[in-house]
Amino acid sequence: TLPSHVRIVEVGPRDGLQNEKTIIPAATKIALIDRLSRTGLRSIEATSFVSPKWIPQLADAAEVFAGIDRRPGIRYPVLVPNEKGYDRAREVGADEVAVFTAASEAFNQRNINASIDASIERFVPVLERAAADGVQVRGYVSTVLGCPYQGEVPVADVVRVARRLYELGCYEISLGDTIGIGTPAKARAMLHAVAAEVPIEALAVHFHDTRGQALANILACLEEGVAVVDSAVSGTGGCPYANGATGNVASEDVVYMLEGLGITTGIDLDLLIDTGLWLSRQLQRETSSKVARASRPD
Numbered sequence: 001t002l003p004s005h006v007r008i009v010e011v012g013p014r015d016g017l018q019n020e021k022t023i024i025p026a027a028t029k030i031a032l033i034d035r036l037s038r039t040g041l042r043s044i045e046a047t048s049f050v051s052p053k054w055i056p057q058l059a060d061a062a063e064v065f066a067g068i069d070r071r072p073g074i075r076y077p078v079l080v081p082n083e084k085g086y087d088r089a090r091e092v093g094a095d096e097v098a099v100f101t102a103a104s105e106a107f108n109q110r111n112i113n114a115s116i117d118a119s120i121e122r123f124v125p126v127l128e129r130a131a132a133d134g135v136q137v138r139g140y141v142s143t144v145l146g147c148p149y150q151g152e153v154p155v156a157d158v159v160r161v162a163r164r165l166y167e168l169g170c171y172e173i174s175l176g177d178t179i180g181i182g183t184p185a186k187a188r189a190m191l192h193a194v195a196a197e198v199p200i201e202a203l204a205v206h207f208h209d210t211r212g213q214a215l216a217n218i219l220a221c222l223e224e225g226v227a228v229v230d231s232a233v234s235g236t237g238g239c240p241y242a243n244g245a246t247g248n249v250a251s252e253d254v255v256y257m258l259e260g261l262g263i264t265t266g267i268d269l270d271l272l273i274d275t276g277l278w279l280s281r282q283l284q285r286e287t288s289s290k291v292a293r294a295s296r297p298d
Ligand code: HMG
Pocket: 015, 018, 048, 049, 050, 051, 052, 053, 054, 055, 079, 081, 082, 084, 085, 086, 088, 100, 111, 112, 113, 140, 141, 142, 143, 175, 176, 177, 178, 179, 206, 208, 238, 239, 240, 241
């Protein structure tokens, strides 16, 4: 049965922008987050405290995070790959972070220059410090339905990594189809296997729409009981270290589908559409949200 309420984790300011070639002014990123904060979203991933050499677009993470108007009741997680990232995030007052690794060794090497186990070892001190500091930690597992370098990814590897992150104290594990390669039955089977080891309430799904399968995959996962969905306004995004990765599923399209299913999100779809169209003007690019396109007068 479908959940009655879904929490959307808006990843546009982070996943959506990290792969943009032209550097976007910090003021634009701040304005995006502040606009998103007025839509009813409860989780907005704001930026990444990763190496600026690896992700130049988010080198302004501290400026952006310090500049946003943080509203009560909204979580603003930020990505951190290691303790250095955690220190930088804490300096500007972040109270939720996200650690990230993968189910595929080949992808993880390219993305964070470490084996899966070595990356998890780096998270241990981050999670210990977070627990002591009262900071909540989200965990990501990438390449859960396939890897651009390794190809097939055994479900057992996804289960192992997700379970490890959960045992280490991540309150929620987001399962990422980094290159948008999955299809519904496969997505559902993967989620089912992970949910045998990690409570479904602690799982989220994160689909890129590379092959147009994201909404179908989300629906299959909702039927399996997941109630947290990652998406990016205007359908921006992709990981620069995953060949062939394109945009995240558009938040507007997810909210539209959920509303149609009678599932509440607490989000004002019109405000979300406005925000996505505003962003596409800033990026000088057509929105990838079909719902936003349909809403616009010619
Ligand atoms: P490395 O080169 O192996 O690390 O990178 P290092 O420890 O040798 O450090 C190299 C340099 O980076 C040093 O500076 C460090 O101080 C600095 P130097 O001495 O050369 O001047 N450094 C940092 N600077 C700022 N903040 C930090 C930091 N850490 C080190 N936190 C590292 C390893 C993990 C740092 C690097 O590989 C990295 O930053 N990778 C990030 C890649 C990334 O952000 N990818 C996209 C996000 S993941 C994603 O999109 C998938 C997801 O959406 C889910 C899905 O779709 O599947 C989440």
